Amino acid sequence: MSTAPDAQLQRWQRFRNNRNAALAAEHGWLTLTSFQWLESQPSAVDLVPGLWSTDGTTAALAAGAADGLTLVETGDPVDGTITAQLADEESLMWVQSGGPDGRQVVVELAMRAGKYAIRTRDSQSPVFTEFDGVPTFDYRPDFVVEARFEAFAEPEDVPIATANPLVDGVHRSVGELVFRLPGKDHEYRLHAEEEKLGALTVTFHDETNGDSTDEWRKVSTARPRPDGTVVLDFNRAINYPSAFTPYGTCPMPVKNNSLDARIEAGEKQPNP
Incomplete structure (x- = not known):
């Protein structure tokens, strides 16, 4: 059971409603x-x-x-x-x-x-x-963490695999998000891509993959604050389209974008 304040839960529910509506778009x-x-x-x-x-x-x-x-x-x-x-x-x-x-x-x-x-x-x-929404974990306030964005001097193009073994991809890494997780005594550093208006997206593995979640997920943040910090909310972790269909060419995480933790927050593996 979540102990998040009502306002947090309401914001998250709006996010979920918008996410499910976007997935249900015609010819999506x-x-x-x-x-x-x-x-x-x-x-x-x-x-x-x-x-x-x-x-x-x-x-x-x-x-x-x-x-x-x-x-x-x-x-x-x-x-x-x-x-x-x-x-x-x-x-x-x-x-x-x-x-x-x-x-x-x-x-x-x-x-x-x-x-x-x-x-x-x-x-x-x-x-x-037959789609009626993506299953999710309950909202977890402890998986809302503050991260520090450390920008690279120049973006780095990192070769990656994709959901289609015949299609290679490139991850344009603009820097790393550095953060800690509850119960862990070490820092994590995950490569991030820049999206519209300076937002950041991280594609990651965690120990729920192939169990309760798909093989990888992604989570986005707002544009970093002037001091370089961002809120990294794993409750907003979502599946790539390749979780729903075998016909996607979605990017896999860059090497080392893996968390030695069970991120039981955000979207679960879609129902068959």
């Missing part, structure tokens, strides 16, 4: 139903019509009006060959088809590891239609 992460690399020759793919291909720099889709594909941005039908170009790590919600309104399945074009792929997003996926 819970609707992924495939990840498929494009071939050099025009080829059929699973779950969506048309012939798909890439020459390495451009992705192409050839389809006729009878295939029922339309452009996501304009709603115009695809009748012939269309192309698109992306930079690495970019994505484009490109075409859609199926269902009463022709929008049941949205095809996301993505560039990952220098190669083109598509992901299908189906609004009738059971993972999406």
Whole structure:
């Protein structure tokens, strides 16, 4: 049972409500139903019509009006060959088809590891239609700790693995968050990435992984105060999309971003 003040619990509950609402967005992460690399020759793919291909720099889709594909941005039908170009790590919600309104399945074009792929997003996926929120631990005031941000002189690009073994990633580390945990007599130092408006995000392992939580999680802080301190609230630790779907390319933690503690706070492993 949490002994946090009512205001703390209310703020956390608002955070949880917003988080669950974001996950339940139409054609969001819970609707992924495939990840498929494009071939050099025009080829059929699973779950969506048309012939798909890439020459390495451009992705192409050839389809006729009878295939029922339309452009996501304009709603115009695809009748012939269309192309698109992306930079690495970019994505484009490109075409859609199926269902009463022709929008049941949205095809996301993505560039990952220098190669083109598509992901299908189906609004009738059971993972999406049966979603009723992410299970969490009870709120734990003792897992709200103060941390000190020690910025690097320059950001460091650290090679990392991702949820897809065929996709390598890069973690742009801007510094370390230094803190202690209740019951532990040593400091932790975790690499952090910078987000919008100077916020920081830490991707981490802990000893609940593979037990009550997914293989790794992440937690974000506000922008550091002028003295370099931040509040690190593990009650706001969340899963990456790869916890909900096998079709994610989510980044794993950098080496040594592991805690020798059970962080029984934040999101648990999603229900099947």
